[in-house]
Amino acid sequence: AQKVTQAQTEISVVEKEDVTLDCVYETRDTTYYLFWYKQPPSGELVFLIRRNSFDEQNEISGRYSWNFQKSTSSFNFTITASQVVDSAVYFCALSGGASSGGSYIPTFGRGTSLIVHP
């Protein structure tokens, strides 16, 4: 069985602060994929990043960066110099082939609500 834990229910920061959203996962698959999605107040989920289990290289995209560590089963997301527009619910997700019969059904964490104050 797969499991994704986002222990932080809500984070509140002031604009320009750096913030890290934690994601810890559990899976028996050796091949799996990790995702981060952003859900702004409008509701639609916006894809941010996908990482496969064989690529532990950290990634940076503008103010966003992701730290994937298989040793601790974590895939954390950092926003540098946060802005009000970053306010949203952020979901971490995991999908693996073997544990879902090859269907790669994603398992989502419960989400972390980020509030950035001006």
Place this chain on the structure above:
Amino acid sequence: SQTIHQWPATLVQPVGSPLSLECTVEGTSNPNLYWYRQAAGRGLQLLFYSVGIGQISSEVPQNLSASRPQDRQFILSSKKLLLSDSGFYLCAWSVRGDITLGYGYTFGSGTRLTVV
């Protein structure tokens, strides 16, 4: 390019009334299709997924059903809505058999259902 359409955007329905939410995907063939529900303040719960026409897998037994009458059409239904069916319903698609193609899962804009 691929697009996913979901409607209606909002819906207010009385308890006991039927429900039909529709989702269609354009620009791709043979997609995997998913219905998720997000209750207020909660995470995403997978309700149904489909790997082909007429093939529906249910993740959670409940008052809802799903159908896939065409390759790129996915419908979520209920014969009699309950108050607990209120929530935000999201449809999604992915490339069948290989999510390494594209960007994994693409979501529709969602339907906010309020059962009164």
